[in-house]
Amino acid sequence: MVNRFQCNTFLAASAWLGLLGTCVGCSRLPDDGVVFTEVTKSQPITIEDFSTLTFTDKSGDEVKLADLMTQKYLVLVITRGWNNGVCFYCASQTSRWARRFDELAPYDAQLVVVFPVESEQDATHLDDLAKSIKKEPISNEAVPYPMLLDINLTGVDQLGIRSQLAKPATYIVDREGRVRFAYVGESIADRPTVDSVLEQLGQLGQ
Amino acid sequence: MSMPAEHQSDDQVENRDNQFIEICLQQKLLDTKTAGMLQSSATEQGSWIGQTAVRHGVLSPADIDIVESLLHPKNVVPGYEILSVVGRGGMGVVYVARQIDLDRIVALKTILVGSATHPTNAARFEREAKALARLQHPNIVQALNFGKHEGRYFFAMEFVKGRTCEEAVTRETVLAPAKVWMIVRQVASGLLHARHHDLIHRDIKPANLILLPPPEGSVMASDMEVVKIADFGLAVFANDHADEMKLTTADKIIGSPAYMSPEQFSHEAVDFRSDVYALGATAWHLLFGAPPLRAKSLAALSVLKSKPLVVDRSSLPVQIPEDQMRLLLRMMAPKRDKRPGSYEELLQQIDRLSDIDSGASSHSPVALGKSADLLPPDDSTSDALTQTMEMPHTEMSVASARDNSTGSHSKGWIAIASLAVIILLGGFAFVSNAKPMRGPRVYTRVLRSTPLFDGITLGGWSTDGTMIGAWNTVVAPDSSNAIASTSKRTAITRRISQTGPHRISLFLWPQSGSGVVDIDFALDSVNANDVRGCLRFTDNEILLGHKRSDFGTFDKFVQLAAPEAMHDRFVVVDIEYQKADWYVFLEEKLVGTLRIDEVGQGDAIRLVTPGGTDVRAQPPLVYFSDLWLSELAEQ
Structure with a gap:
């Protein structure tokens, strides 16, 4: 079976890149065929340095992505955001990351999850995301990675991924703030698996 | 120089x-x-x-x-x-x-x-x-x-930096009725002022109406726009003899044929009611995405305009209330004495229209993704009729209907005039609009959302005698939790406690070789044999239609190729209960609509798999996840 996944650019629909990958079958841990786009080679980027992206923590303080970067790579997962509810699939996606967080360490990588909200009033719903993540069993019952708010979808707009809220997106950023790989969902149901992200990290380390 | x-x-x-x-x-x-x-x-x-x-x-x-x-x-x-x-x-x-x-x-x-x-x-x-x-x-x-x-x-002149209505309707395909009547009202107000100065515009059309944001500090709602009438370059005095007062040479007819009144074609003296006609034709274009009449030649267009407009409502991409349609047709009456007798009267009639008090929602009735693809395509040759042009008048005026009699247009001048303009227009084709009737998509703002699947249990799902096969929560191939059946021939119902406008969203992931997967909606959970809507997935296609039972005959209305990724990951389906139609989207793009008066509102959805034709395909044949019910309101 051949899977075709598409990664779109930061500049909306102007440049879709159809990329082919292979899949070994529909096992429980499939090679889902997701192939990340190597941004540095193939995609125009709206911001040069991802480390300058600024989000808000649950205390309301601004956090620059650079301040969090302690490992060689940072996996930045942008969820769809608050849509009068926490998207179940967002919770499921981030919950899986919580369960498999330790698998990032061998790649010298860390994870940051961003929850876009349209206003400051919606900021409290970051707790709802945390509760949703913890509905499934995770170690120590604590979310092991930072969860940040993108209030007013400012970062989403910088990344050019607004679609009602955010198009779910995943980026791998290096210590210099350069995006090494990017995956922007074709629809809200289109997200890379943990395995495919780990595979990309593995390729970066080679 | x-x-x-x-x-x-x-x-x-x-x-x-x-x-x-x-x-x-x-x-x-x-x-x-x-x-x-x-x-x-x-x-x-x-x-x-x-x-x-x-x-x-x-x-x-x-x-x-x-x-x-x-x-x-x-x-x-x-x-x-x-x-x-x-x-x-x-x-x-x-x-x-x-x-x-x-x-x-x-x-x-x-x-x-x-x-x-x-x-x-x-x-x-x-x-x-x-x-x-x-x-x-x-x-x-x-x-x-x-x-x-x-x-x-x-x-x-004042430099106005905005977009014209022509640009707006080109971009958005159609404009929301409330917005269109807001535009018409403002234009009528401007034309009333012009009339008080005895001026008639003579070239009202979408390209001559400029839309601007409300001025700073205005009490206007932020989604309203100010309209400015541009280009009074063809204007004439209303109180003088037209032949003496035209800005143009006397042997020409000028204007934009698609919007021009019948009397402009026949070179009769025009009065403010010509502008009323053009304003009606403009409103029609903004509401339905194209001018009201199309013809192969100017002469043929003139003949069409001399008769009352016959509306085939089933061919319109958007449905509007009866009183709005009545006023539109009255503005475009062939005989000017049938049109509103004054701008004051027109303004009063606009103010009395139903369903336009909800603000000028800027969203078009069809607004998502490629949804506009299903609306009538622009006729590329129609540009000729929407441009201001001059036409030789000599032949056309020989038998012009100065007495307003629609029967006075002779075949002779039509033939001659056709020769004069047909080259100009090229092969302007009459386009038969056979697109499905569709009401507006007005409810897009999410008020509240409720999950229909808690990710862990079958709570809320009808695990009673209506269920067919074995259902369970399982882990999908991407390690997410999903609801799926471990049987091949299956069906399960989820009641929807929502009577107002709403959206049902769900992710599904049909496995390769799964055969048919149906998402039934507008289902009457009490009378299961009542007609229901059905979005059907096959290995290669997406179909929209209706049926009366889980595994019975399926009447297909829409057929599309399946998205490439359908067997590789979850895809998202949105089913919306709108004003007159069920709107169905796949991957945030419109699949099609079903009329509520045909399939009803229902009170449930039902997931149905008749069983794959590929004997090697083993259950689960399809995974469902992230099911939500969202209450909707106008934007």
Whole structure:
């Protein structure tokens, strides 16, 4: 079976890149065929340095992505955001990351999850995301990675991924703030698996 | 402005010719090859390049005027510096210019004296210009100055930086009815003011209506827009004899045929009701995405306009309330005495319309992704009829219907007039609109969302006798939790406790070889044999239709190719209960609609798999996840 996944650019629909990958079958841990786009080679980027992206923590303080970067790579997962509810699939996606967080360490990588909200009033719903993540069993019952708010979808707009809220997106950023790989969902149901992200990290380390 | 070539040095001539050519290329008046040939020819002949261009027929005098104006931007109109060309048409050229003393940007329209479109009497032209300058109304582009200088008439006007209604409807396909009537009301208000100054516009159309955001501090809602009527260049006095007062030569009919009133075609004296007709035709275009009438020739269009418009509602992409349709048709009545008798009356009728009090929602009734693909495509040849044009009048006027009798148009003049205009229009085709009837998609704002699957249990799902097969929560191939059946032939119902506008969203992931997967909606959970809507997935296709039972006959209305990723990951389905239709989306793009009066509202959805035809395919054949019910309201 051949899977075709598409990664779109930061500049909306102007440049879709159809990329082919292979899949070994529909096992429980499939090679889902997701192939990340190597941004540095193939995609125009709206911001040069991802480390300058600024989000808000649950205390309301601004956090620059650079301040969090302690490992060689940072996996930045942008969820769809608050849509009068926490998207179940967002919770499921981030919950899986919580369960498999330790698998990032061998790649010298860390994870940051961003929850876009349209206003400051919606900021409290970051707790709802945390509760949703913890509905499934995770170690120590604590979310092991930072969860940040993108209030007013400012970062989403910088990344050019607004679609009602955010198009779910995943980026791998290096210590210099350069995006090494990017995956922007074709629809809200289109997200890379943990395995495919780990595979990309593995390729970066080679 | 042009210095004869013999008084200039060779360098000056060459430099000047180069600048001339550069502007021609910038303005796309010439292509590179023609420009090169023209320059060589002018050099060989030792003549002024503009003269050579006209002699060879590669540029018109109007083209030369534009180039000269741009070459000498401060010499065209005293006190103004031309900056760029905004547009041009049969009636002249409009520039962006700077008014030097006040250092403000204005629109400057120039008309060459001696062109076919200029008034035969300068005094009359000036009188009308002064009248235009007296118009002061928030819905009319303000005239600032008028004059004549070195063979040109000029109008300085307020520079309005906005989008035209034509641009808006091109971009959005159709505009929401509330927004359209907001536009019509403002235009009628502006035209009422013009009428108080005895002026008739004569060229109301989407391209002449400019939309702007409300001014700072305005009490207008932020999603409302101010409309300004532009281009009174064809305006005439209402209280004079038309033949004496036209801005154009007497043997021409001018206007934009798609919006022109029947009396304009027959060169009768026009009054404000011609503008009412054009405003109705404009409203029609904004509501339904195309002008109301199309024909192969102007003569055929004229005949169509002389008869009452017959509306096949099933062919319209959007449905509007009966009273709105009645008013539209009345505005476009062939006989002017059947149209609203005054703007005051028209304004009152607009204010009485139903369903337009909810604000001017800027979303079009169909607004997601490629949804507009299913609406009637623009007819590429229709541009000819939406442009302001001049038409030879001689033949058409022979049998014009001065008595307003629709039966007085003879076949003779139609044939002659057809010859006169058919080349101009090319093969303008009448397009039969066979698209499905669809009501507006007005509810898009999410008020509240409720999950229909908690990710862990089958809570809320009907695990009673209506369920077929074994259902469970399972781990999907991407390690997410999903609901799925471990049988092949299965069905399960989820009741929906929502009677108002709502959206049902779900992710599904059909496995390769799964065969048919149905998402039934508008299901009556009490009477399972009642008709229900059905979005069907097969291995290769997406179908939308209805059926009366889980595994019974399926009546298909829409058939699309399945998205490539359908067997590789979850895809998202949205099913919306709108005003008159169920809207169904896949991957955020419209699949199609089903009328509520055909399939009903229902109170449940049902997931159905008849079982794959591929015996090797093992359950689960499909995974469902992220199911939500969202209560919707108007934007």
